[in-house]
Each structure stands twice: as C-alpha cells, then as structure tokens.
Amino acid sequence: MAKSARLDDFRIPFFDGDKAGKRVSLADFDAGAKPFSAGSKQADRERLAEYAVKLDEMQERLHAQRRERVLLILQGMDTSGKDGTIRAVFHEVDPLGLRIASFRAPTPDEAAHDFLWRVHRQTPAAGELTIFNRSHYEDVLVPRVMGELHGAELERRYAHIRHFESLLADSGTAILKCFLHISKDEQRERLQARIDDETKHWKFDRSDLEAREHWDKYQSAYAQALAATSTERAPWYVIPADSKSHRNVMVAALLLRVFEGLKLEYPPAKESLKGITVT
Template identity: 85%
Template sequence: MAKRAKLDDFRVPFFDGGKGAKALSLADFDPSSKPFSAGSKQADRERLTAYAARLDEMQERLHAQRRERVLLVLQGMDTSGKDGTIRAVFHEVDPLGLRIATFRVPSPDEAAHDFLWRVHRQAPAAGELTIFNRSHYEDVLVPRVRGELTSAEIERRYAHIRHFETLLADSGTAVIKCFLHISKDEQRERLQARIDDETKHWKFDLADLEARRQWDDYQAAYAGALAATSTEHAPWYVIPADSKSHRNLMVAALLLRVFEGLDLEYPPAKESLKGLSIT
C-alpha cells in the first residue's frame, strides 16, 4: 500500500544554526503531483468550499479575540498562481480582519531604507490575517540572480530574515510560507494563454520572458532561500502547483491547520447585553 502523503512531507527541512542550511533541490518535488487531491477538480472545489467555510469561522474568532496574528507568505515564479490562490482560498472569508500586502519594485523612499523596512510596516496587527503576495524574499531572490549582491551579502540578508521572522513569532504571529512550485512547461502554457487572450494582455510583461530565460538561476535562488530560512517558527512548504485546484486545496489545508493550532475563542459574552430587547 502506498504511503499516504502528509503536509509535512512538503515542508522544507529546518535551518540548523550550527550546521547551516541543508542542501535543497526543488527537482525533488514534482510540481505536477496532486497528493492531496480529492480525486477530481470538482471534488477538490467542494472540499475547498468546506475548508473555506471553516477558515471563515476561525478568522472571525481571530479578529474578535484580537490577540493572535497570522501571516501567510506566497512566493513563486511568474504565473504560479499567487493571485489565483488568494481569490480561491479566501472568497468565503470575511474581509474584516483580512489584509493583502503586495510587494513590487521598491519605491525611491523604500529603497532609501533597509530592505525589511517596508515589510515590517505591513506585518499583521493583533486580530489580523495578512497575506504577503510576494514578500521580503524578493530582496534575496532577484539580487542573487542579477548578481547585484555578493554571496556574503545574501547570507547576511538570510540571517536578517530569520531574525525578523523570529521577532514576529515572539510577538504572537503565526508565520506560514508557501512556495507555489510550477513546472517550466506549465509556465509556458500560462504565459501563452495570456498572450492569446487580449483581455489578459494587461497581466503580461516582457520582463516575464527575461525571468523565464533565467529559470534555472531562479530555481537555484529559491532553493537557497528556502533552505536558509525555513525554521520551526516560520516554515516553508513546497506546494505542487501545476494543478490550480490542488494548489488551492493544499494552501487552505495548511492554513487551516495553523488556525486550529491557535487558541481562538470568541470573547466572553457581555453581562450588560443579557436580556436586552431591541424595540
């Protein structure tokens, strides 16, 4: 009998401060696999609907309690589905207490500060679920591929990120990081679909083709960053993402597990409201 897949089978090994990062190869993860699929796209969507309803309840408790914080980081190559994941997983979630932060090329003001300055400002407040659509990891991935920073500078940034995420965890933030792992062939199909559909031209950027030509360099950069920054309090998970429905289901399952591990209860009932009748 085949071994049943577990979520933690897709967790990147934790960084060992004494020994450093364990070598990680993304080739060990099949982006086309669907280990948590319910059997069909329709069945996956039905299961996702159930997960989304449960997430809605848990997120409402989070916001009502205003004590815990949750941060979900979504990273991946172009077309890996960061926007699609947000739309699919959170369509049932009450927007109250839900916030999405997107990180693009730093503005002149942002670039004048340290690379984490703009990120820390977007960290979740008490009672918030915040989603980073791209994140502080852009500042170790892109510079590495473009050769803008030395290896020593990249390693220092990895250390800064580990310390930053430790600060978030120590301040009551549950951090979960998902690398949406697609294949080069799947990316080609998704980019071509954007070109073939005029209504999607706005989503296409010629810079995407340059990044695609550097595919292997970006895969190596991701592998290095994930290995150096996956920790017990801020783990990385590799999400097979060629299947959109499977991708959404797995991210929802991971997030739901995080929520269920928190002590989330509604605030005590108010004695002053008992017996009150509205006329």
C-alpha cells in the first residue's frame, strides 16, 4: 500500500447543510489510480485473500453476537464491478449472516409506495451483513438524468436519504457507501468485451449503451448525490475501479476498518455448558 495514500483521502466531505458549499467533481479522482495496490495483480489477490479470511472471522463474530448490523452499499456506472466486487471480496465469508439485495427499476407495486419503501425492507437485521448491489440512490440518479426529478423535490429526496440512513445508524447499523469509479474508456472496453465474447452476452443489455450516451449527466448526478448524502455516520468513498484487483483490495480494506471499529467479540461462554461431556 502506498505510504502516502490514506483511505480517508477518498472519502467525500461530509454534508454540512450548505447546498452552495462543498462541491464534488469526480474528475478530481483518477479512476485508473492504484494507491492501495500491493504492486501487481497477483500481489493484490494475495492481499485480498488475507483480508477475506479476516472478514470471515469478523462476520462470524457479528452473526454470533446478533447485536450490530453492517450495510455495504455499492454504486457505480455499468461495468464498474459491483457483482465482481461481491464475488471477490466475500468469497471466504460464510453465507450464514450474509445477504445481498439488488435494486433495479421499481416494480408497479414498489412504484406505488414511497421510494424508500422497498429499500427499508432489505436493510440488515441484527447480526447480519447486507450488501446493496445498487440501492435507494438509483432514485436520485436515473430520474435526475432523465429530467424527471430536479429542484426542491430532488433536495427533499437527498434529505429523506440522510434521515433514513441516520435512522439505520441510530438502530445499530454501521454503513459504508462505495462509489466504484470507472473511466469512460475502461467502460467502453468492458462493454465491448461482453459483445465480443458470446459467453458474456447474458451480461449485456442495450440499455447500457443508452446510459453511456448520458455519461456526463450521470457523472454530474453522482457527484451531486455523493456531496449531498456523505455524512459522518454514512460516508461515501470513491473507489478507483479501472483496476479490478485494486478495487477489491480497497473495498475490503474499508470494510475491515468498519468491522474493527465495532470491536466485535464472541458471546460470553455459557457456564451451564462447563463440565458437560458428550457421549
């Protein structure tokens, strides 16, 4: 890991209530940077393997204790690696106590409720680590880019999100939000790879190309959303994601820091079990 790089260098400044204050530009973050790389893809994989074992132990303590909750939110442009991050970072974690929730376009039933209704139902229970593959942030991104949400209503949604995440934090949920920052050139290569490889056609959707046509608008929408919703209890981090191995290492390092901050321990030994011999 580069000595000069700190995880908090990639944290979005906390929202302070001043809409005209802190601005965020994703152009200030190099999607191709690898500040937390171990030096090579193989070295990154080895480091990730170490982190994965530690995450498994931490998650087991979380599940055994059944008191705290952990929520990891992954957002990013198409092909930024949300699915790949989940596969790589959590491959050692016991599925017991781990849950993944994905959010696509709202169903008619979901659209008939407030935009947070479908999300609140998927938040982690006590002792659970939950990963959001996309999230409630879709509802301040897509509608904004499409011109359906702006002005006062957009600001209200940002406020609802801040209050919602504050409620989760008050209820014992540790929240980590990662924006997987991919460059437009890297996205083009990954999309083309899906088209050229027949075994990857199932991953490709023409809507990905439509979204790409609005690249600049999405970058602006993300920047605004990150600035308006990064808080001390639910911070946003920008993860340089052109390198898949670096992306995975950085997300794992951040999540380990969250777990370590919880100071998790196994439940106390049961006095009633002492001296029992199984025959």
